Amino acid sequence: MLQVAFIRQHREEVLQRLAVKNFKETELVDDVLGTDDRRKRLKASLDETQAAVKVASREIHVLLKKGEAEEAEHSKNEVATLKQQIGHLTEELQKTEQHLEDSLLRLPNLPHATVPAGTTPDDNEIVRKGGEQPVLSPEALPHWELAKKYDLMDTELGNKITGSGFPVYRGQGARLQRALISYFLDYNITAGYTEYIPPYMVNEASAYGTGQLPDKEAQMYQVTLDNFYLIPTAEVPLTNIYRDVIIPAGTLPVKMTAYTPCFRREAGSYGKEVRGLNRVHQFDKVEIVQIVHPDHSYDVLEEMVAHVEKLLQNLKLPYRVLRLCGGDLSFTSALTYDFEVYSAAQQRWLEVSSVSNFESFQTNRMKIRTKDDHGKSLLLHSLNGSSLALPRIVACLLENNQQPDGIALPEALQAYFGKNLIS
RNA sequence: GGAGAGAUGCCAGAGCGGUCGAAUGGGACGGUCUCGAAAACCGUUGUACGGGCAACUGUACCGAGGGUUCGAAUCCCUCUCUCUCCGCCA
Numbered sequence: 001m002l003q004v005a006f007i008r009q010h011r012e013e014v015l016q017r018l019a020v021k022n023f024k025e026t027e028l029v030d031d032v033l034g035t036d037d038r039r040k041r042l043k044a045s046l047d048e049t050q051a052a053v054k055v056a057s058r059e060i061h062v063l064l065k066k067g068e069a070e071e072a073e074h075s076k077n078e079v080a081t082l083k084q085q086i087g088h089l090t091e092e093l094q095k096t097e098q099h100l101e102d103s104l105l106r107l108p109n110l111p112h113a114t115v116p117a118g119t120t121p122d123d124n125e126i127v128r129k130g131g132e133q134p135v136l137s138p139e140a141l142p143h144w145e146l147a148k149k150y151d152l153m154d155t156e157l158g159n160k161i162t163g164s165g166f167p168v169y170r171g172q173g174a175r176l177q178r179a180l181i182s183y184f185l186d187y188n189i190t191a192g193y194t195e196y197i198p199p200y201m202v203n204e205a206s207a208y209g210t211g212q213l214p215d216k217e218a219q220m221y222q223v224t225l226d227n228f229y230l231i232p233t234a235e236v237p238l239t240n241i242y243r244d245v246i247i248p249a250g251t252l253p254v255k256m257t258a259y260t261p262c263f264r265r266e267a268g269s270y271g272k273e274v275r276g277l278n279r280v281h282q283f284d285k286v287e288i289v290q291i292v293h294p295d296h297s298y299d300v301l302e303e304m305v306a307h308v309e310k311l312l313q314n315l316k317l318p319y320r321v322l323r324l325c326g327g328d329l330s331f332t333s334a335l336t337y338d339f340e341v342y343s344a345a346q347q348r349w350l351e352v353s354s355v356s357n358f359e360s361f362q363t364n365r366m367k368i369r370t371k372d373d374h375g376k377s378l379l380l381h382s383l384n385g386s387s388l389a390l391p392r393i394v395a396c397l398l399e400n401n402q403q404p405d406g407i408a409l410p411e412a413l414q415a416y417f418g419k420n421l422i423s
Numbered sequence: 424g425g426a427g428a429g430a431u432g433c434c435a436g437a438g439c440g441g442u443c444g445a446a447u448g449g450g451a452c453g454g455u456c457u458c459g460a461a462a463a464c465c466g467u468u469g470u471a472c473g474g475g476c477a478a479c480u481g482u483a484c485c486g487a488g489g490g491u492u493c494g495a496a497u498c499c500c501u502c503u504c505u506c507u508c509c510g511c512c513a
Contacts, residue, residue, distance in 0.1 A: 047482040
């Protein structure tokens with residue numbers, strides 16, 4: 001959520017930057033400002049009236065003590081009139097505040113100055129590439145065939161138990177998942193992140209906090225009886241740990257990591273895009289989250305990008321780093337780097353990580369603050385990234401490393417997996 | 424799931440319907456003392472939204488939402504959560 005004071009001071013800039021995100025409802029900006037003006041006027045009247053009631057009540061107390069009942073009755077009638085006014089003013093103020101909130105919730109975060117203009121993923125900027133794209137023989141198999149060949153995964157079984165997009169991992173396939181999760185977590189912990197195991201369901205307030213609500217409601221599975229949401233990413237419970245918390249400056253930055261399953265409805269996806277592990281409803285992911293002082297958030301973003309990049313290098317996977325264009329940037333993000341790995345058998349790039357700076361967009365909703373040098377409240381910045389999402393990593397590991405005798409595992413994983421070859 | 428108790432400031436814990444934003448203790452911070460520290464003593468110690476260049480000031484907030492009253496932390500209702508006991512159970 002953007003800050004009204006910022007919009008007020010930088011109206012033109014806000015409009016320009018929203019245009020980079022191809023945001024159309026520009027009238028919302030002035031609506032916010034007008035509504036906030038009305039809010040302030042109502043608040044002033046309400047405060048004044050309430051103060052009058054307070055004064056009158058004390059008078060009545062004094063009058064009653066002195067035994068001047070008639071005078072007291074007179075004051076009581078006055079208060080009754082004031083109370084009516086308070087009723088109206090309160091109602092108006094609530095409506096106005098609600099309207100302000102609704103409008104603010106519809107404004108996306110402002111893109112950072114370096115975000116390229118553009119509307120589709122084709123407009124994303126390729127920042128750099130790494131690793132080597134293997135040349136596979138013509139008989140090379142896509143990962144869903146390899147998974148069958150080595151009995152790593154059973155999608156049919158997932159269909160039976162739940163439905164499509166809920167794969168079952170078995171044997172070496174399950175072991176590989178566990179190896180990757182452990183490796184990623186250990187790697188993050190070494191870099192100073194604290195490991196968490198958060199709840200996999202969250203309440204409405206948490207879903208609002210990170211921005212899944214209101215605009216991504218259809219993306220989440222809902223537990224309607226208890227009004228919970230299955231988490232689409234560990235970002236939601238992790239960041240909400242600090243909802244409504246004033247973090248002492250000395251304990252910054254906050255660095256958290258967690259492995260969780262992630263649940264996404266992915267409504268509207270179909271075809272070869274979703275074949276095998278390309279797009280599933282339940283998948284495993286290790287997430288990193290940082291909450292930092294606003295002065296450092298872009299340095300931290302680069303640090304997190306470097307962190308994820310090293311992980312992909314350690315896995316010996318061919319990758320590229322993209323800076324998302326305005327049109328591909330999420331509602332809540334100011335700047336996002338996507339990581340894609342090259343699936344050699346499918347000959348396409350698959351997104352495996354997204355590292356973003358949300359600046360104060362999430363922390364404003366969640367009231368995650370610290371105190372500045374003058375003792376004033378200051379919104380912190382939140383960032384997060386995947387390190388990493390498993391399914392597509394698995395897909396690429398299988399496809400890119402297939403050999404006649406099995407699938408070779410990178411050295412980094414061998415200790416976790418227990419051997420160097422899936423066969 | 425059944426029965427009972429409770430929810431107050433960073434923590435613990437008082438609080439007759441009328442200067443209660445809230446006693447007291449602890450912690451933290453600042454100061455005095457000290458070469459330094461401890462102890463002792465003194466002081467400070469909330470959030471949000473308005474107004475003001477500022478000092479400062481108005482209003483709201485004692486789990487959440489309603490109600491009674493001239494006036495509610497204090498009385499009533501609803502909800503949420505926590506604890507204790509019983510039941511069930513990984």
